[in-house]
Every structure is written in C-alpha cells, then in structure tokens.
Amino acid sequence: MTPENSPKTISRRKMMLGVGGVAATGLGAWWSGRSFFSSDVASAEAAVSLRPLMIPPLIEGKNFHLNLNATSRQFFNGSKTPTYGYNGQTFWGPTLRWKKGDVVKLNVTNHLSETTTAHWHGIHLPSTADGGPHQPIAPGATWSPSFKVMNDAATYWYHPHMHQSTQKQLTMGAGGFIIIDDESAASKKLPRNYGIDDIPLVFSSRRFKTNNAFNLSKDIAYGDYLLANGVINATHTVPAQLIRFRILNAEVERYYNIGFDNNRPFYVVATDGGLLNKPARVTRLRMAPGERYEIVVDLSHESVGSSLEMKAYNQGMPFGAGGSEPAMSGPFGSLLNNTTFTMLNLTVSAPTAGAITSVPATLAANVLWKNSDATRRRVVKITDNGPGTPFTFDGKAYSMMAINQRVLLNTVEAWTIKNDHVFGHSFHIHDVQFALVSRSTGPIPEYEKGWKDTFAILPDEVVTFVAKFADYTNSTHPYMYHCHMSNHEDGGLMGQFLVVKN
Ligand SMILES: [Cu+2]
Incomplete structure (x- = not known):
C-alpha cells in the first residue's frame, strides 16, 4: 500500500463488497447496481480500506500566530490536490485553545495571492476584531486583532469570510477549530x-x-x-x-x-x-x-x-x-x-487510565432568554425573485455599504426569520449567542435548548430567536447576519447590523 491508494477505488470496493458495513445502508443498495464501477474491482483487491483520521495540532496560550498558505494534499493517485491550510497543514489548521477571561491576540498572516479574512465564528467581540468582509488581509499582510474571551466553554471555529470568496476559500480547506475552556465546564466529568x-x-x-x-x-x-x-x-x-x-x-x-x-x-x-x-x-x-x-x-x-x-x-x-x-x-x-x-x-x-464511563446528569445552569424577555422585535425574510435568482434578505442583496439593522446596546431582541418556500438555509448571526424560542414546524428539540449562533431553517419555516446585544458598540463597523451556506452568502444572502449606544 502507498499513501496514494485511491480512495475512489477504496470506496467503490467498500460499496460493492460491503466492507465496514456499508452494504447495510441505503447507499449499498443503489450503488451496487452501478455497472460503471465494475472495472475497478480488480485493482481494488490490493487497496487498503481506511485511512487514519487527522487530528489537528493544538495551540494554547494567549498569543497566536496563524499563517495561511496555498499548499497541496494527496487525495488520489497521480496529481496532488491544490489546497489551503494554516501553519503548514495541507488542509484546515491548528486547533486554538482559549481560556474564558483571557485576553488573546491573534496574528494572521496571509501568504495567499488573494485577499482573505479570519472570522472567529460564534465569538462575542468588537466588530473591528470580527474578521468579516470589512477586515480584509491583503496578500503578504498580517492582521492582529486582540480581545477578551467572554464566551462560555464550547467549540467554535475560524474561517475566511471574504465577500464573494468564502465558498472558494472554505472549499480549498481554510479553517480551524477554537476550543474555549472555562472553570464551570472543567468541573464537569x-x-x-x-x-x-x-x-x-x-x-x-x-x-x-x-x-x-x-x-x-x-x-x-x-x-x-x-x-x-x-x-x-x-x-x-x-x-x-x-x-x-x-x-x-x-x-x-x-x-x-x-x-x-x-x-x-x-x-x-x-x-x-x-x-x-x-x-x-x-x-x-x-x-x-x-x-x-x-x-x-x-x-x-x-x-x-x-x-x-x-x-x-x-x-x-x-x-x-x-x-x-x-x-x-x-x-x-x-x-x-x-x-x-x-x-x-x-x-x-482498551480504556485509558482515569476513563470516564458515565454521562453526567447535569452540565450547566444556563438561563436562556425567553420570548417574553424581548423588548424589541424584528422580522427578517429570506426572499428570492424566482427560479435561478439569488437568495436575499428582505429583497435586498448584500451590500458592504448598507446598514440593514441598527440595534441599541443592551437590548434583548427577538428576531423572527421567515423562510420562503424555495429551499432550506442555515441562518447565522455574528457577535451574539441566542436562544431559539420558537419553530413553526414544532417544538424546539431538547438538543437545541442551549446557546446557539446558527440554525437550520426549512422551506416555509418561521424561527424566532432571542439575544442580548451587549458590551460592544461601533457606529460605523457592522457585524454580519447571513446564510451559512457559503454559496448563498457569497450570492448576497447576508445583511449588516450595527450595535449602537443611541
Ligand atoms: Cu442559504
């Protein structure tokens, strides 16, 4: 075997022979009838089945350096696949581990030949540190935002958020995890x-x-x-x-x-x-x-x-x-x-020393916002102009020059997102963590009853969330709300909001 063993061949062999239980799924049922794979069977005999999962390297501390490079990775026999990766990775980037309460500094250097950004997805921070379309990092430049980690322990991520290039740069492999720790979560088994x-x-x-x-x-x-x-x-x-x-x-x-x-x-x-x-x-x-x-x-x-x-x-x-x-x-x-x-x-x-073997009964004492906590309400509609036209919010395609919503500091707001009947989406808003308070399709499932920044919304569905917009104001630099389907985002399904003092 070589590292270049073709996964194309492997997966076809798996499908046809049922290796790893794949034949027990619906996939096996339809795949096995596809005759154009039959010529691969002989060459597949020598193929290995599976490849080791890559675990991203971990970086801890308060001062972080991220270097985004164009590189390549061997997915198949023959030519390597051009990719993007941070810090020498041929895909994705290191996991950044932050402690709640720390002031962190990120130094992001762009070694690509195109402009990028580094957005800290889910993080509550000043809009100028957010890494959205308004904080471009030119080729060769370094961007060094700094902010206090105020989020609770959870899994967040960083990724490019360059207007109209997000889909491409994500597809090339740019991104990485952020894990935040805090004392409350650390006390749980x-x-x-x-x-x-x-x-x-x-x-x-x-x-x-x-x-x-x-x-x-x-x-x-x-x-x-x-x-x-x-x-x-x-x-x-x-x-x-x-x-x-x-x-x-x-x-x-x-x-x-x-x-x-x-x-x-x-x-x-x-x-x-x-x-x-x-x-x-x-x-x-x-x-x-x-x-x-x-x-x-x-x-x-x-x-x-x-x-x-x-x-x-x-x-x-x-x-x-x-x-x-x-x-x-x-x-x-x-x-x-x-x-x-x-x-x-x-x-x-075999289990490790100190293995945890039971699920804790309780994990946190979140007091999530209720619908009745909101003192300001907004409705945002996902719209389009017929088949083949881009999705937009409220009939307006994204513009970097437009402010679509102005939020007063410290207001608890209810945002109701109304989807048209065309397609499902994934709604995401920057700066805040919110509570989902209603879905028109049924009760909020137990697993969604926590702090969220992104949610699925199906055709014709109406979803309301409640959030408090606290701590940071800026009268000129906006945050984004958008569909996290990156082709929809690039196509204009994005809006901008300011959090202002008055
Ligand atoms: Cu979408």
Whole structure:
C-alpha cells in the first residue's frame, strides 16, 4: 500500500463488497447496481480500506500566530490536490485553545495571492476584531486583532469570510477549530483528553475534477466524497469509555442527519455556544452548515477490537434540507445526495487510565432568554425573485455599504426569520449567542435548548430567536447576519447590523 491508494477505488470496493458495513445502508443498495464501477474491482483487491483520521495540532496560550498558505494534499493517485491550510497543514489548521477571561491576540498572516479574512465564528467581540468582509488581509499582510474571551466553554471555529470568496476559500480547506475552556465546564466529568477521548471532527464534502483539483465552481453545492478532518474514508481508534466528539458541519449546503449504526443512542452535551443544562439523549442529530454540537457516546461496554460507524442518515430527508435532492450529478446533485453514508469508522481499544464511563446528569445552569424577555422585535425574510435568482434578505442583496439593522446596546431582541418556500438555509448571526424560542414546524428539540449562533431553517419555516446585544458598540463597523451556506452568502444572502449606544 502507498499513501496514494485511491480512495475512489477504496470506496467503490467498500460499496460493492460491503466492507465496514456499508452494504447495510441505503447507499449499498443503489450503488451496487452501478455497472460503471465494475472495472475497478480488480485493482481494488490490493487497496487498503481506511485511512487514519487527522487530528489537528493544538495551540494554547494567549498569543497566536496563524499563517495561511496555498499548499497541496494527496487525495488520489497521480496529481496532488491544490489546497489551503494554516501553519503548514495541507488542509484546515491548528486547533486554538482559549481560556474564558483571557485576553488573546491573534496574528494572521496571509501568504495567499488573494485577499482573505479570519472570522472567529460564534465569538462575542468588537466588530473591528470580527474578521468579516470589512477586515480584509491583503496578500503578504498580517492582521492582529486582540480581545477578551467572554464566551462560555464550547467549540467554535475560524474561517475566511471574504465577500464573494468564502465558498472558494472554505472549499480549498481554510479553517480551524477554537476550543474555549472555562472553570464551570472543567468541573464537569466530561472527556477532555484531546484526540484520545475528546475528538474534533470537521465534516465537509468535495467534488474533484479529473486532474484531482477541487471543483471550485460556485454552482457546485455538494461534493461527492466526504472528508472527515480532510480525510476520505477516515478511521480512528477510541478507548472503551465515554468519547466526546466536537462536530462541525463545514459543508457548502449539505445538512447531516447524524447517528451511529445499530441506532445506538448518544448524548448531545453542548450546542454552538456552551454546554446544555443536561445531556439530551438522541439517536439522530440534524446539523446544518456552520453548526457545532458536542456529543458523547458511551463505548464503555464495547469489546476491544470491535468497530462502529458514525453515519449521515441523509436518505429521506425532507425537501429543502441540503442534500435531499435525488440527483447524483450536476450542480444540485452528488453521489452522497439523499442517501446514507459513513462519516467515520471507529475501532475500540482498551480504556485509558482515569476513563470516564458515565454521562453526567447535569452540565450547566444556563438561563436562556425567553420570548417574553424581548423588548424589541424584528422580522427578517429570506426572499428570492424566482427560479435561478439569488437568495436575499428582505429583497435586498448584500451590500458592504448598507446598514440593514441598527440595534441599541443592551437590548434583548427577538428576531423572527421567515423562510420562503424555495429551499432550506442555515441562518447565522455574528457577535451574539441566542436562544431559539420558537419553530413553526414544532417544538424546539431538547438538543437545541442551549446557546446557539446558527440554525437550520426549512422551506416555509418561521424561527424566532432571542439575544442580548451587549458590551460592544461601533457606529460605523457592522457585524454580519447571513446564510451559512457559503454559496448563498457569497450570492448576497447576508445583511449588516450595527450595535449602537443611541
Ligand atoms: Cu442559504
């Protein structure tokens, strides 16, 4: 075997032979009938099955340096794939670990030949430090924002937010995790041994061109190959104990309906912006682009050497959930659409010393905002002008010069997002963590009852969240609210708001 063994071949072999239990899914059922793969079977005999999951390196402290470079990574036989990565990574970047209360300084140097930005997704900070479209980093330049870490312990991330280039730069691989720790969360008996029982997972998918380059067309909403931390067909060994996964959906448009084989239950312990008050037991977890959830799965009763799979049970998702379209090719089709596919293979090893083996009954004492707490209400509509036209908020395409909303400092506001009937989206707002207070489609699920900065919104759905806009004002530099489907964002589904003193 070589590192260049073709995952294309591997996955086809897996599909056809049922390696790793794939044949038990809907994917196996339709895939096995596809005759154009038959010529690959012979060459697949020598292929390895799975590749080790990459765990991003960890950087801790208060002063951080990020260097964004153009690089390349070997995904398939033959040509390497041009990619972007921070600090020498050939995809993605190091995980930044911050402590609540610290003042951190980030030094971001752009070694690309195009302008970028570095946005700290989910972080409460001054708008001038936000890293949105108004804080460009020119080629060769270094940007050095500094701010106090005020967010609760949770999983956040950084990524480029360059107007009209976000989809491209994310697709090239630019991004990284931020893990915030605080004393309250540290007192809870949750797994926290990074890479061992506390594992960051960024999922996305890519379409490749025949020269192995990523297809960067703005028309490509979905990839054909799932990447787990930049690895196709990823596997990881985990000890027989409680395992925490910090999951980020970094797709362009695809939702995930996450679960484990055998309908194994698991526990959501944290939302985008903090721990839940108590774990939410589920067998499936919906995630839209930009959302993070921390889950724990109890493997303490698994035998050493056994394996299991994390899967996206995306077959039969409702219309409008990204990736529900049945087409297998073209702009809104992909080999992963409307099917169940493996996200990560796991093999169980012996438990570690000090293993955590039970799920805590309580995790936090959040007092979330209620609808009745709001003293100001806004309605934001997701609109379009007919088939093929870009999505917009309230009929206006994004303009860097326009201020769409003005928020008075320290106001608790209810924002109601009304989606049109065309397609689902993923709404995200900067600066604040909010509480979801209503969904027109039914009750808020237990796993969404925590601090959030991003949520899925299906066609015809109306969702209200409540947030307090505190601490930072600026009469000229806005924050963003936008769809986190990066093609929609680039296409104009973004607005700007100021937080002002009066
Ligand atoms: Cu959208």
